Amino acid sequence: MSFLEKLGLRGKLRFSERKKNQYVGLDIGTSSLKAVELRSTGSDSYALSAYGFEEMSPNWISDDGAITAPGPIADMINRIFASQHIQNDKVVTSISGHSVIVKKISIHLHDGDDLADSIRWEASQHLPFDIDDVNFDFQIMGENSATDMLDVLFVAVKKDQVQTYLNVFTQAKKKPVILDVDAFAMQNAYEFNYEPRQGSTVALLNIGANKMMISMVSGAEFLFTRDISVGGHRYTEFLQKEFNLNYDQAQALKLGDAINNISPNDVQYVIDSVTEIINMEVQKTFDFFKSTSTVKKIDRILVSGGAVHTLGLLEALGSNLGIPVEEFDSFRKIQVDSKRFPTINELAADMAIAVGLALRNEEA
Secondary structure, rough: OOOOOOOOOOOOOOOHHOOOOEEEEEEOOOOOOEEEEEEEEEEEEEEEEEEEEEOOOOEOOOOOOEEHHHHHHHHHHHHHHOOOOOOOOEEEEEEEEOOEEEEEEOOOOOOOOOOHHHHHHHHHHHOOOOHHHEEEEEEEEEEOOOOEEEEEEEEEEEHHHHHHHHHHHOOOOOOOOOOEEEEHHHHHHHHHHHHOOOHHHHHHHHOOOEEEEEEEOOOOOOEEEEEEOOHHHHHHHHHHHHHOHHHHHHHHHHHOOOOOOOHHHHHHHHHHHHHHHHHOOOOOOOOHHHHHHOOOOOEEEEEEOOOHOOHHHHHHHHHHHHEEEEEOOOOOOOOOOOOOOOOOHHHHHHHHHHHHHHHOOOOO
């Protein structure tokens, strides 16, 4: 199966099934680039071999997730690989945004029907664009005995979006093995690190610079995902406007530093106003999810992404939603040499998608 055809579903292996050959997980976010290389240390156990984290210019990725500066991003990839002595040129990356559709569909197969053709036709009814303009993949989730239909998880990505990623890796002289979806990479990291119990419903929130991804998982079963166009940069933008600051000053204030005699207490009302927007979007998503599924209770929220460092955000989410909220620990069950990587714990929430990608491997 070619890279363009493989969108991370039929080749998706749970951690218990992985082979020992590892690839480099590369998360190209909207404001930073993260790389993670793991090595197998035994059955279902891994150690951190290398990682890289670099901030990107905000205009390198558009609001809808499209890469607009393939050259500079390719240069950054090479710089990270060189500085961290990463020799493996085979990478796994992921994609998200409005050009990605993840949907559960149900199909009824008649005798003689071709499965792929039936899925293609049914999926085309749910796409906002022509199916000929996308690369798609699917995974059979199981048969619904009540309806005598097959439940199928379908993923489609616009071809032009895929091509921009290919252009980056061509320029960086890296070999893309799997194109995954952010939601599945996040779930991969969650399953490995938290070993979820069956029937426990967890919301995985990844709050990046320009968007927030919310995924629902019950045990190891994927249920739902949604991207929302609000993220950590909203805090920065509001602070810049309110106090006439530049980007770096606003970023520092957001994280609790005093700037130009402006203390964190002075800007708390601005922070709270953006946190309220995030709270409302999360609550609306939870309400919609509950109204369209049999799940009525969300047991826990795990939050990843750069915005987790925003002062008071996790506490506000827990208080407003009435659900336990924790910062996601990407290295909870991964062996880390603290002498080699003394500051990795500070990035544990930022690296979730990159870790989930590094835990992937190519379909046998």
